Every structure is written in C-alpha cells, then in structure tokens.
Amino acid sequence: MNQINRVAIVGGTHGNEFTGAYLIQKFAQFPDLITRSNFKTVTLLANPHAFAAGRRYVEKDLNRCFLKQDLQDPTLNSYEDLQAKLIQDTLVSNGEKQADFILDLHSSTANMGLTIILVNSHPLNLKLAAYLNQLNPLVRVYRCSFKSIAENPFVNSLCELGFAFEVGPIAQGLLKATLFQQTEELVRALLDYLEQFNQGKIPSNNETLILYEHLSVVDYPKKPDGTIFGMIHPDLQDKDYQALNPGDPIFITFDDKTIVYEGASTVWPIFINEAAYYEKGIAMCLTQRRQINI
Amino acid sequence: MNQINRVAIVGGTHGNEFTGAYLIQKFAQFPDLITRSNFKTVTLLANPHAFAAGRRYVEKDLNRCFLKQDLQDPTLNSYEDLQAKLIQDTLVSNGEKQADFILDLHSSTANMGLTIILVNSHPLNLKLAAYLNQLNPLVRVYRCSFKSIAENPFVNSLCELGFAFEVGPIAQGLLKATLFQQTEELVRALLDYLEQFNQGKIPSNNETLILYEHLSVVDYPKKPDGTIFGMIHPDLQDKDYQALNPGDPIFITFDDKTIVYEGASTVWPIFINEAAYYEKGIAMCLTQRRQINI
Numbered sequence: 226m227n228q229i230n231r232v233a234i235v236g237g238t239h240g241n242e243f244t245g246a247y248l249i250q251k252f253a254q255f256p257d258l259i260t261r262s263n264f265k266t267v268t269l270l271a272n273p274h275a276f277a278a279g280r281r282y283v284e285k286d287l288n289r290c291f292l293k294q295d296l297q298d299p300t301l302n303s304y305e306d307l308q309a310k311l312i313q314d315t316l317v318s319n320g321e322k323q324a325d326f327i328l329d330l331h332s333s334t335a336n337m338g339l340t341i342i343l344v345n346s347h348p349l350n351l352k353l354a355a356y357l358n359q360l361n362p363l364v365r366v367y368r369c370s371f372k373s374i375a376e377n378p379f380v381n382s383l384c385e386l387g388f389a390f391e392v393g394p395i396a397q398g399l400l401k402a403t404l405f406q407q408t409e410e411l412v413r414a415l416l417d418y419l420e421q422f423n424q425g426k427i428p429s430n431n432e433t434l435i436l437y438e439h440l441s442v443v444d445y446p447k448k449p450d451g452t453i454f455g456m457i458h459p460d461l462q463d464k465d466y467q468a469l470n471p472g473d474p475i476f477i478t479f480d481d482k483t484i485v486y487e488g489a490s491t492v493w494p495i496f497i498n499e500a501a502y503y504e505k506g507i508a509m510c511l512t513q514r515r516q517i518n519i
Numbered sequence: 520m521n522q523i524n525r526v527a528i529v530g531g532t533h534g535n536e537f538t539g540a541y542l543i544q545k546f547a548q549f550p551d552l553i554t555r556s557n558f559k560t561v562t563l564l565a566n567p568h569a570f571a572a573g574r575r576y577v578e579k580d581l582n583r584c585f586l587k588q589d590l591q592d593p594t595l596n597s598y599e600d601l602q603a604k605l606i607q608d609t610l611v612s613n614g615e616k617q618a619d620f621i622l623d624l625h626s627s628t629a630n631m632g633l634t635i636i637l638v639n640s641h642p643l644n645l646k647l648a649a650y651l652n653q654l655n656p657l658v659r660v661y662r663c664s665f666k667s668i669a670e671n672p673f674v675n676s677l678c679e680l681g682f683a684f685e686v687g688p689i690a691q692g693l694l695k696a697t698l699f700q701q702t703e704e705l706v707r708a709l710l711d712y713l714e715q716f717n718q719g720k721i722p723s724n725n726e727t728l729i730l731y732e733h734l735s736v737v738d739y740p741k742k743p744d745g746t747i748f749g750m751i752h753p754d755l756q757d758k759d760y761q762a763l764n765p766g767d768p769i770f771i772t773f774d775d776k777t778i779v780y781e782g783a784s785t786v787w788p789i790f791i792n793e794a795a796y797y798e799k800g801i802a803m804c805l806t807q808r809r810q811i812n813i
Contacts, residue, residue, distance in 0.1 A: 255773075
C-alpha cells in the first residue's frame with residue numbers, strides 16, 4: 226500500500242450509538258472538516274433504519290453480518306444482512322470508488338475511553354494507532370483475535386486498512402458533547418496522518434505500543450433458567466483497562482455475595498458492563514496487556 | 520386514609536430500565552425484604568414484553584397509557600394499552616386486593632440521583648418524601664404539574680398514595696450495583712415508614728421540604744426538517760438540580776456555537792440529556808425550587 230485514495234468514515238453501524246451517527250452527519254454538513262489534499266473522504270450511515278428507531282439493530286446485529294460466507298449467502302435476507310451486502314457493494318465492489326481505509330465509529334456504555342479496535346496487525350494500522358495514542362493518552366489499543374479474516378464479522382473485515390473507534394462511557398441513544406468533540410478530534414488527527422502518509426512523510430512516533438490482546442469473555446452469574454443473579458461489582462465498575470488480579474471482586478449477587486476472579490494470572494478487563502452485551506452473555510472481555518515493537 | 524393494607528412495587532414499566540425490573544425480581548425471590556407486619560406488599564413487572572426485548576416499550580410508552588379516558592376506551596388495543604388496562608384491573612379494580620399505595624421504579628440516563636416524582640400533594644406522600652430526603656440527602660423531590668388527575672397518564676395516577684422513584688445516572692439496559700443498592704435501601708426505608716404509619720407512629724421529620732416544581736420543557740436545537748443540530752453543553756451535562764441562570768450555556772451546536780438560557784429568571788433543570796426523551800423533544804425539564812411547609 227503506497228497510496229490511500231479513498232477513506233470511508235462509517236457511523237451508526239449500531240443505531241443507538243449516536244456519537245458516530247451524528248458525527249458523520251456533521252461531516253456531511255461541514256465537508257471541509259474531513260477534506261484532505263490527496264485522498265477522498267466519504268461518510269456512510271450504516272444502519273439508517275436502526276438509527277431512526279433509536280435501536281442497536283432492527284433484526285440482527287449489523288456488525289456481526291460481515292462474515293465472507295454470509296455476504297455470499299443469497300438466503301440471508303434480514304434487513305441487516307441486506308444492508309451488509311449493500312455496504313460491501315458500496316465500499317468494496319465499487320471499481321475505482323473502492324474504499325482503501327475504513328474507520329467505523331462505535332460507542333459503549335463501558336468506560337472504554339477512546340479505544341481503537343484492531344482486527345488485524347497491518348503495520349500501517351499499528352503505526353497509526355501508536356501515533357493517536359501518543360497524541361492523546363485516553364487512546365488505548367485493543368486487538369481482537371480472529372484465526373483468519375474469514376472469521377471476522379465486523380464492518381472492518383471489508384478492508385485491510387482501518388479499524389473501529391469505541392468511545393465511552395456513554396449511554397445508548399444520546400450525545401455527550403465532550404465525548405463527541407474528543408472523537409471528532411481523533412478522526413481529524415487520523416485523516417491528517419493519512420494525508421502525510423500519502424506524502425511519504427509519516428509523523429514520527431514511539432517505536433513501541435501498549436496493546437490489549439483479547440483473551441476471553443466472562444458471562445454474568447446466571448441461574449439454570451438463564452436469568453442473571455448478579456451485577457458487576459462496584460469495585461470493578463468503570464475500571465476498564467485496569468489490572469484485575471486473582472481474588473479481586475468481579476460480581477456481586479442480588480443477595481450481596483461477592484464473586485471473585487478465579488483466573489490464574491492478572492488480566493485487563495474491558496467492555497465492563499456494556500449494555501449491548503447482556504444479550505450476548507458478555508459481562509466483560511478479558512485482555513492481556515503487552516508492549517510490542519512496531 | 521388511616522390504614523394501608525396493600526403496597527404495590529412496580530418495576531419495568533419501561534423495559535430497558537433494569538434497576539427496577541431486577542429489584543422486583545430480587546424482592547420476589549427474597550420476599551422477607553419487603554414483608555412488613557401490618558400490610559401486604561406485592562410486586563409487579565409492568566411491561567414484560569418490553570423487558571424481554573430490552574426496550575422502553577413495544578408499541579408505545581406504557582407510562583403514558585394511564586389517562587382515565589384511555590383506560591376506558593375499548594378501541595385502544597396496542598400491547599401497552601392492553602397492559603395498562605390489565606395493571607388497572609390488577610391494582611385497582613380488584614376488590615379486597617386493591618393496592619392503596621403504588622411505588623413505581625424508574626431510572627434515567629440523567630443525573631437524577633434518587634428522585635421522588637410526586638404526581639399530587641397528598642400530605643402522606645409529602646411527609647414520606649420529606650422523611651426519605653432526611654434519611655439520604657441524594658433524595659430529591661420533583662412535583663409534576665397536572666391540572667387534574669384526569670390529565671395524569673402515569674402508573675401512579677391509579678392511586679392517590681404513592682409516587683415514582685427516578686434514579687440515575689444509568690444507561691438503559693444495564694445494572695449498576697451502587698444505584699441498585701441505594702434504590703433497594705430507599706424502598707425498604709419507605710416500607711418501614713408505612714409500617715410505622717399503620718401503627719400510628721409516624722417518624723418525626725423536618726417540617727419543611729425542598730420541592731422542585733415542574734415549569735416547562737426545553738427541546739434540542741433543531742433544523743426545519745426536525746433533525747437536531749446541537750447537544751447539551753458540557754457545562755450543563757450532569758448538573759441536574761443545580762441553578763441555571765439567564766445567560767448560562769445550555770447547548771453547543773455541531774458547529775461549536777454556544778446557546779445560552781434566555782429565560783428571565785433562575786430555574787433548576789432536571790432530566791438533562793435523558794435518552795428516552797430525545798423522541799419526545801425534551802432536552803431537559805425546567806423546575807422552580809421551593810421550600811414548602813408540610
């Protein structure tokens with residue numbers, strides 16, 4: 226990759242994550258903000274029906290609809306399946322208008338700060354993440370683990386370059402001005418970086434990066450009938466990206482018993498108490514903190 | 520009213536307000552917590568379909584379905600209209616099993632602390648509110664204005680005694696242990712008070728009460744097509760129950776212009792940035808702070 230020609234900023238992949246959905250509306254209204262000298266920037270509202278309804282999705286989670294095999298499956302025809310195919314057509318199978326960098330804007334009820342979610346280890350993605358982390362210490366970098374691209378169901382599977390922003394904490398269905406402004410600044414810094422990349426002038430940055438690598442997910446304490454009987458422990462709430470040691474509290478049950486972390490070694494939990502993950506059976510994701518050379 | 524015989528604790532009137540919905544499940548599982556010597560306590564999950572779906576409502580806002588004329592209208596047959604009639608039958612038109620005190624449990628994305636929402640000025644409601652406010656300074660008392668009971672569309676219109684708790688800030692669709700525990704303590708203190716009331720031993724409390732009286736609502740800045748172009752100003756976010764003076768910032772537009780409050784006198788805004796009120800065109804409610812004698 227020597228030249229980026231087209232950057233797509235995607236918002237509203239989840240219709241109740243307003244920060245991204247309204248940011249791309251702002252960018253569409255004030256295009257100078259995202260115009261750069263040596264590539265084209267386009268915006269895309271990914272799930273307009275869900276956004277209009279103020280819900281994460283209409284029929285199924287759009288950001289789980291981008292498995293290659295599903296995109297090729299003509300029998301999948303829910304609103305979100307069709308929308309995923311449309312987005313693929315728009316961003317990938319579009320001849321000269323193909324996007325070569327996709328930024329997908331998300332928000333979380335968890336205290337995710339300004340998280341970059343990597344779905345691969347492309348050197349440019351890593352360098353860009355390190356640059357943004359250097360600009361703003363609220364930026365943290367989380368890397369998902371997929372055995373292969375074929376297992377990645379996210380919008381970002383469409384394109385090797387790019388990643389998602391996951392900003393929080395923010396409730397679903399509303400805007401918080403400070404987080405909106407921080408996210409906007411980050412988007413603009415990202416575009417500036419890509420402009421300099423195209424000019425062969427990559428801004429210098431640290432040669433190392435702290436990466437939080439996905440390990441596993443933890444479900445809520447549940448009764449045999451599947452109903453939950455406990456909550457995130459107050460000591461863990463909002464402690465995303467902080468070390469969790471064996472024996473530390475993770476849940477408190479409805480009858481006030483503390484459940485502790487029983488793993489063998491220290492982990493760094495994120496997505497703690499994400500509202501959208503209750504239905505997925507995820508109370509938090511555990512990660513391993515690593516420093517890597519880039 | 521000399522004797523309270525039956526107290527109904529209602530949760531999940533809005534299906535994505537988990538604090539109340541899970542609290543009544545806890546109470547149903549551990550009934551000793553709400554059992555008192557001289558009245559019966561019952562629990563009710565008001566909108567089970569919406570709770571199962573993790574949404575505020577299925578077809579329409581249940582807590583706007585209790586207008587007397589609507590409850591009597593056989594042509595209204597949405598899920599929530601039918602549910603409202605069922606709740607009326609259960610709690611009111613139920614002979615000896617009629618509830619004479621209704622506590623309705625809500626939560627808000629706004630920084631409402633532990634708010635009591637009064638829908639009338641019954642002396643027992645006021646005394647109970649003053650008692651709870653004395654126990655816990657996070658408790659604040661907001662009084663809605665209805666010209667008559669016939670204009671009150673809330674669950675609490677079913678019964679002269681009782682009110683709602685509105686706790687926050689908390690995102691929709693999740694549980695926060697600290698707020699869950701604070702709400703539970705408040706419910707149990709309320710039941711203790713009613714038990715003493717039935718014994719003729721009303722706990723002494725202050726003779727005055729700070730009341731926030733509803734004045735008006737303020738919508739978001741909107742374009743002619745109805746889309747919003749601004750957010751709650753960072754200086755106002757989370758400042759519920761704090762004085763707002765003429766000239767103070769209330770919104771910031773997407774192009775970074777500040778909009779100030781242009782009223783003639785100081786007001787006390789609440790429900791600032793409540794997610795569920797975006798669709799209702801309410802960015803905040805303005806109130807007047809008053810001290811009353813009780």
